[in-house]
Amino acid sequence: MTDTAPITCDLCVIGSGMAGMAAALFAVNRGLSTVLVGRTGEIIFATGFLDLMGVHPLEAGTLWNDPWAAIAAVVKDLPQHPYARLSTATIRAAFEEVLAFFEAQGLSYSGFPDRNAAVLTSVGTVKLTYRVPLTMWSGVAARQHKAACLLVDIQGLKGFSTHQIRATLGGAWPNLRTVKVVFPGTHPEGDVFPERLARSLETAGSRANWAAVLEPHIQGAAAIGVPAILGISRSAEVMRDLEKRLGCPVFEIPTMPPGVTGLRMKEAFERGLAGRKTGLLLENKVFRATVHRNSGFLLEAGSMEPDRTVQAAAVLLATGRFMGGGLQADRHGLRESIFNLPVHQPERRDDWHREDFLDRRGHPVNRAGLQTDEFFRPLDAVGRPVHPRLFAAGSILAHQDWIRMKCGSGLAFSTAYAAVENVKAELQKG
Secondary structure, three states: OOOOOOEEEEEEEEOOOHHHHHHHHHHHHOOOOEEEEEOOOHHHHOOOOEOOOOEOOOOOOOEOOOHHHHHHHHHHHOOOOHHHHOOHHHHHHHHHHHHHHHHHOOOOEEOOOOOOEEEEOOOOOEEEEOEEEHHHHHHHHHHHOOOOEEEEEEOOEOOOOHHHHHHHHHHHOOOEEEEEEOOOOOOOOOOEOHHHHHHHOOOHHHHHHHHHHHHHHOOOOOEEEEEOOOOOOOHHHHHHHHHHHHOOOEEEEOOOOOOHHHHHHHHHHHHHHHHOOOEEEEOOEEEEEEEEOOOEEEEEEEOOOOOEEEEEEEEEEOOOOOOOOOEEEEOOEEEEOOOOOOOEOOOOHHHOOOOOOOOOOOOHHHHOEEOEOOOOOEEOOOOOEOOOOEEEOHHHEOOOOHHHHOOHHHHHHHHHHHHHHHHHHHHHOO
16 A cells, blocks of 8 residues: 555545435535545436436336325335435435535526426436426426427437437327437547537537538427537536527437436536535545544545545445445345445345346345434444444435436435434534
């Protein structure tokens, strides 16, 4: 290990996904010196939608227009779900703080006050979500009113097909036209990539050239749907400029992940947190952790091997499940990867999955994770907090199936918010 002085902080957040980034934001906003350690995780696969709660019960596939009523039903039916440890006020406060942060970073969101919005996906299905990127909001209204729309495809762009979208929608939205165009400056026979197109559209010249390509195809369309490529850091500006040039609303439709939508969120978090002087050890991982009940934690971190140490009074685990590396599977079962914490899981590996892959109830392994007390402190094998200043948040928590329940962002933000509040209270005890 490189012989350098430890980085000291009040809180080390481990994990740079949605929960980890939000936790770091909440911590610095509360005056806690914070270090975030993590490699790019699930956030890069984000659609940009911010889900609160959309489906419950899973076996019935019941969709909810009112996410708050859905949460109330979940808390009643699933008392071990993480939402059951949170008040409505906490969940609202978490969302408001993150949305204000995003707005300050130029990433604007829209939505209805207290209900989900129906938005188009990359395959033409409709998803209910709580908050929608501003660049996609005109599509919500266009679909609601079945407006005459032009859907634009780009030659060489993989994972996006306006023909697929129109075919999936069937007769539910008859006033759709599609067109495939060559993006200015690209080769008709070559592959193009969303990030490169988005970076290009941040220049006025590129927007002018693309608008010139699109203009002949408008032909009375009330709105134009395009792949999610309207810039990275200035997406609202790009959208408004195109609308001015084309004379009608423009809205994005997500591409297949990974895409621009997740990159926007990642860069917004990183840009904003760096401005708040957070210690960002990005593209790093924690290799070893030493726990001292009185003095806190000593974490050995690095990229390929440990080359720095972080001395933290408290730790918040936001490492996710399998993709984020928070949980690992071996022949003996599931284990937590840093502190070797007990993992709530089916007793036998044979019970991880149901026989039918598409079973509407979901697979038991998708509810595996860390069990915590009411303060979001992981529990040991006999149900006691492992350490008074070790906390967890996000998808590593047990008793939830965030993907199928459509509650990922709400779970990440609200549990991170509550955990950080509890970190601050614990540190104030001295």
